[in-house]
Amino acid sequence: MLHAPPGADPDRMRIEFLEQGPATLVVNRERTLVVADLHFGIESDLARHGWHFSSRSLERLHRVTDLVDRFRPDRLLLLGDVKQSVPFTTRQEWRELPEVLAAFRARAPLLVVPGNHDPGIERLLRPEELAERTGVVVDGVGYLHGHTLPAPCLAGLLVLVGHHHPLAAIQDEVGCAVRTPAYLVGELDGPCLGLPPAGRPTRVLFTPAFNELAGYDVQRIVTAPFSPVSRCLKRETVEVLLADGTLLGPIEALAPPDRGGGEVSAG
Amino acid sequence: MTALDRLDPRIRQTIAERGFAGLSEAQELAIPEVLAGRHLLLIAPTGTGKTESAMLPVFHGLLSTKSAGFSAIYITPLRALNRDILLRMEWWCAALGLRAGVRHGDTTQAERRRQALHPPDLLITTPESLQALFMGKTLKRHLTGVRYVIVDEVHELAGSKRGAQLSVALERIRTYAGEFQRIGLSATVGNPGEVGRFLCGPHRPCRVVAVPVAKSLDLSVVYAGDRFEAQARCVERALDPSGSNLVFTNTRVTAEALGHALFRRGDIEVHHGSLSREVRIDAEERFKRGELGTLICTSSMELGIDIGHVEHVVQFGSPREVARLVQRVGRAGHRLSAISRGTILATGFDDLLESGVIVRRAMAGELEPVRIPYGAADVLANQVAALAVEHGEIDLAQVRAILGRTAVFPEPDPLLERVVAEMAGHRLLRVEGDRLVTTARARRYLMGNLSMIHDERKVQVFDLASRRTVGTLDESFVVGTIDPGSVFITKGQLWRVLEVEEGRITVEPARRAKGELPSWEGEQIPVPFAVAREVGGLRRTRRIGDYIGSRRAIHYAEHVLDEMDRNRSVIPTDRTITLENAEEGVVCNICAGHRANEVIARVLSLLLSARYGTSVGIEIDAYRCLLRLPKSLGAADVQETLLSLDPAHIRGLLEIGLKRTALYKWKLVQVAKKFGAIDPDADYERISIHRLSDLFDRTVVQQETYRELFEEYMDVESAVEIVSAVHAGTIEVVTTQVSLLGASGLFSSRDLVPPESADTAILATVKRRIDDSEVVLCCMNCRRWKQKTRVSRVEERPQCPVCSARLIAALKPWDEPLYAVANRKTKSPEDREVEKRLLRNANIVLSSGKKAVIALSGRGVGPEHASRILGTLAEGDQFYRQILKAERQYIQTRHFW
Structure with a gap:
């Protein structure tokens, strides 16, 4: 059943972090596979901005269908920015997208929360596959692409959000070891977003982009917010998780130990 | 009959008008060869009338038979040279009734049109403007008349991708003009035959005529002190009082600093590539007229710009290469058969010994070979696109034939097929059966890529603290490596990146050398393997006097070695490698030159990073490399890694490991640009670079990146030689404490080798988080x-x-109220439950101490989980991994959400 009301059994709910996506499997009464920011057709957009790669759509498609085949969800939820081009849909997209969506549909019921890159996508979807841009509650969890103000129904819930493409840089003692997709989790300032009081905090989980060409440093998401949701994030509550669910800790834990410290040493 | 007698009488008369006393040795030798119609490589020092050696017989040919279009093309690598050559050629042409024209980036539209309508007999141009000729309809037609192509400073071009591009262009001219005569003018090189083949292709005979330079050299080395003020005074003392001094420095920064220090003399100017054209020309003219006594210059003056007579050449710091020294000093003593006098001012111990070795090699004529880039895939891509645009469509067989006549692509396949496939993928051409067809993108690409020079957009580095621009970085470098939070070095200082926006990086000064990223201060001249080995030998034999005459210099070198002895330091030589424990890491003293040390340092860091899961920072110079390691690793670990390294695996290891480094990413972006995969004005904000290097996996772009890295930046062969000698025992390896020599390095290139998996970094981050988390201890x-x-x-x-009891419960801050609950006088059943949990908690701390406190501080780790973790008896990293595992389970569940 789609658009399920909140109030699912709290003891059963689990979130599995699928590193090979990166994607998220939300298990409550049903199993929802969440894939954010696919950006199909990114290659032709990049070509207009000076980057010429051959299309990687097929590889990306297989990465999604492999996950669906393996985890057998009750639905596949695309958390916005399924396609790349705005305001027009490019030839690459018209060619590739119908096949992509058909491949998804053949495996699991589809639900799309449209993102800022998705105008026109409704023409490729069935009516029941299209959710509100301002967010939707499915099986007790909220879903929002993240470029708009959230709908009041998301207040007090855990809300999965795309749009921000978080990427964490992890340092060791010598230097930067790796840059890797990551999650950010934290509490939202409800009044800042115009959310009604809900008796408990609204928590948000920024999910990494599935598209491998996208990524944005987590520190900048917090220090230079560019969306309503990131602007109304309570900074002191924010924590970083890796794509496999490893808790790294607060943002400050990412910085090397000497960051801004009073220690002086020869260098 | 002398060479002079065989020239056209009009030319002989003009020679007399020009005031030539007679022909120089170079001219005597070269003129008959050219008159006989042979392809010729003429090797002679600057100022020996090299240009006329080639041009007098060419004029003879032009006067005897007229042809339509450009009859002769004169190619020089520098616009500044064009201007100089043009002045001279215009004079000759005017006297002989011929027309000369120049065409390069600065040529006006009107002049270009005139050349299209009335082609000059002699066209003076650059390799890049030559490329543009093939794009114009009329200009292409004028190419049918070409009978002579003269390539000036061919040694300079042959060693670069520009030269490889030129060699294809020469074969493209042949398509229109048929076979023409080729004349190359070169400075002394170690491999004249190979340079000759580069000029003429593998199938044409090329005569090499060489006028030796070494016999006329007078070289000396002095020690200039280690402080800059003393060095500047030393420069001043070295200047010839009669004037006409050229002072060469290795960097622009040094040139500027010296110019500043000696400015008060009033007879000194600075001359380098960053100065505007007017300033440079003004300096050249004033020097020529004798108004300036001294020019301080960089490699900008190496090439044969005519600045009149030079009495004395001063080289500030080691010239690094024998060929470079010979070429620079060759600027002195321009009167025919005069002696060229040069003085090297050494600025340190390494510098001094290196200078001595280079002088010995120069006198013995042991010059480095020019390294010709064979099979450069990006040059091939560029020229295939150029051919498609030039012809609209072209048979692959014809492309193969053109390439096959060059020395750089003698057997174009299978590289050609891969390149064509890649370019078809970028829509730079279409493949229709056996034909290549141009596309709309191809012409645009070509207009932006006429040159193989990486004409980089520069990114400004803006210091927020002082609110000023502190320097610029190559854009490709920024794209590959710089992200907010990262630290890099430029201008000898550490900077932390705050923000990267289009065209600008905002930084703040960083304090520590930790977490340091690569630095690029422009590309440095590498010291060759053979020179570094000989320096190592000199350190061992200590026969400084065999190399250097100056008593003060000998005394200084001996003093440094004595000081090493007194400190009981082991002196690293050609037969001894020392691995020294230093504050920042391990200094590996290896006398092997930049390129071999680059290989050894990178392989060691890859192995260390794989074995210990840590990043390793590397810094390299000709005699040592510094491996920045975590505190837990030392010289013994490096020694073990070096001794267990199988030389046969070096290249393979590098191919796998290089991919993660800044150097690779930087080169990859440059090569991808030349392939048309990245436009010159690409918008970097559009793409997340963390996966950039993966996008080119297994492509020919990646292949070319590796080729260039292995050919130009790394000397695997020499590194293998060193490692093999270590295994054979002919080079011993000693671990020791940091020494005077080890600590004295001025490292010229830096990079960071991250580990394959970030496991260690993740654990470190988690440890930091747990260490930093709050805990409430309460006595139970x-x-x-x-x-x-x-x-x-x-x-x-x-x-x-x-x-004094040790029954202490460790609570998370938000659990603090539970202590009061557990201490209630009257307890509900729930309160008793709480008390039981706290007692359990305290019992774990009682038996396991701080380790229990750490486990209990894990998110969602209660007493049950904690005792399970402690029960595994895991220690160190394994212990933290157990905590991570427990946290991951907790985070998946609703308790966290």
């Missing part, structure tokens, strides 16, 4: 003491200061 014995602290400050065996 007397029930009267609690204290909030951080995990890092908890003692090994926490104890209650009130009752």
Whole structure:
């Protein structure tokens, strides 16, 4: 059943972090596979901005269908920015997208929360596959692409959000070891977003982009917010998780130990 | 009959008008060869009338038979040279009734049109403007008349991708003009035959005529002191009082600093590539007229710009290469058969010994070979696109034939097929059967890529603290490596990146050398393997006097070696490698030159990073490399890694490991640009670079990146030689404490080799988080003491200061109220449950101490989980991995959400 009301059994709910996506499997009464920011057709957009790669759509498609085949969800939820081009849909997209969506549909019921890159996508979807841009509650969890103000129904819930493409840089003692997709989790300032009081905090989980060409440093998401949701994030509550669910800790834990410290040493 | 007699009488008369006393040796030797119609490579020092050696017989040919279009093309690598050559050629042409024209980037539209309508007999141009000729309809037609192509400073071009591009262009001219005569003018090189083949292709005979330079050299080395003020005074003392001094420095920064220090003399100017054209020309003219006594210059003056007579050449710091020294000093003594006098001012111990070795090699004529880039895939891509645009469509067989006549692509396949496939993927051409067809993109690409020079957009580095621009970085470098939070070095200082926006990086000064990223201060001249080995030998034999005459210099070198002895330091030589434990890491003293050390340092860091899961920072110079390591690793670990390294695996290891480094990413972006995969004005904000290097996996772009890295930046062969000698025992390896020599390096290139998996970094991050988290300790014995602290400050065996018991519960800050609940006088069943949990918690701390406190500080880790973790008896990283595992389970569940 789609658009399920909140109030699912709290003891059963689990979130599995699928590193090979990166994607998220939300298990409550049903199993929802969440894939954010696919950006199909990114290659032709990049070509207009000076980057010429051959299309990687097929590889990306297989990465999604492999996950669906393996985890057998009750639905596949695309958390916005399924396609790349705005305001027009490019030839690459018209060619590739119908096949992509058909491949998804053949495996699991589809639900799309449209993102800022998705105008026109409704023409490729069935009516029941299209959710509100301002967010939707499915099986007790909220879903929002993240470029708009959230709908009041998301207040007090855990809300999965795309749009921000978080990427964490992890340092060791010598230097930067790796840059890797990551999650950010934290509490939202409800009044800042115009959310009604809900008796408990609204928590948000920024999910990494599935598209491998996208990524944005987590520190900048917090220090230079560019969306309503990131602007109304309570900074002191924010924590970083890796794509496999490893808790790294607060943002400050990412910085090397000497960051801004009073220690002086020869260098 | 002398060479002069065989020239056209009009030319002989003009020679007399020009005031030539007679022909120079170079001219005597070269003129008959050219008159005989042979392809010729003429090797002679600057100022020996090299240009006329080629041009007098060419004029003879032009006067005897007229042809339509450009009859002769004169190619020089520098616009500044064009201007100079043009002045001279215009004079000759005017006297002989011929027309000369120049065409390069600065040529006006009107002049270009005139050349299209009335082609000059002699066209003077650059390799890049030559490329543009093939794009114009009329200009292409004028190419049918070409009978002579003269390539000036061919040694300079042959060693670069520009030269490889030119060699294809020469074969493209042949398509229109048929075979023409080729004349190359070159400075002394170690491999004249190979340079000749580069000029003429593998199938045409090329005569090499060489006028030796070494016999006329007068070289000396002095020690200039280690402080800059002293060095500047030394420069001043070295200047010839009669004037006409050229002072060469290795960098623009040094040139500027010297110019500043000597400015008060009033007869000194600075001359380098960053100065505007007007300033440079003005300096050249004033020097020529004798108004300036001294020009301080960089490689800008190496090529044969005519600046009149030079009495004395001063080289500031080691010239690094023998060929470079010979070429620079060759600028002195321009009167025919005069002696060229040069002085090297050495600025340190390495510099001094290196200068001595280079002087010996120069006198013995042991010059480095020019390294010709064979099979450069990006040059091939560029020229295939150029051919498609030039012809609209072209048979692959014809492309193969053109390439096959060059020395750089003698057997174009299978590389050609891969390149064509890649370019078809970028829509730079279409493949229709056996034909290549141009596309709309191809012409645009070509207009932006006429040159193989990486004409980089520069990114400004803006210091927020001082609110000023502190320098610029190559854009490709920024794209590959710089992200907010990262630290890099430029201008000898550490900077932390705050923000990267289009065209600008905002930084703040960083304090520590930790977490340091690569630095690029422009590309440095590498010291060749053979020179570094000989320096190592000189350190061993200590026969400084065999190399250097100056008593003061010998005394200084001996003093440094004595000081090493007094400190009981082991002196690294050609037969001894020392691995020294230093504050920042391990200094590996290896006398092998930049390129071989680059290989050894990178392979060691890859192995260390794989074995210990840590990043390793590397810094390299000709005699040592510094491996920045975590504190837990030392010289013994490096020694073990070096001794267990199989030389046969070096290249393979590098191919796998290089991919993660800044150097690779930087080169990859440059090559991808030349392939048209990245436009010159690409918008970097559009793409996340963390996966950039993966996008080119297994492509020919990646292949070319590796080729260039292995050919130009790394000397695997020499590194293998060194490592093999270590295994054979002919080079011993000693571990020791940091020495004077080890600490004295001025490192010229830096990089960071990250580990394959970030496991160690993740654990370090998690440890930091747990260490930093708050914990409330409360005594479960007397029930009267609690204290909030951080995990890092908890003692090994926490104890209650009130009752001295060790029954201490460790609570998370938000669980603090539970202590009061557990201490209630009257307890509900739930309260009793809480008390039981706290007692369990305290019992774990009692038996396992701080380790238990750490486990209990894991998110969602209660007493049950904690005792399970402690029960595994895991230590160190394994212990933290157990905590991570417990946290991951917790985070998946609703308790966290």
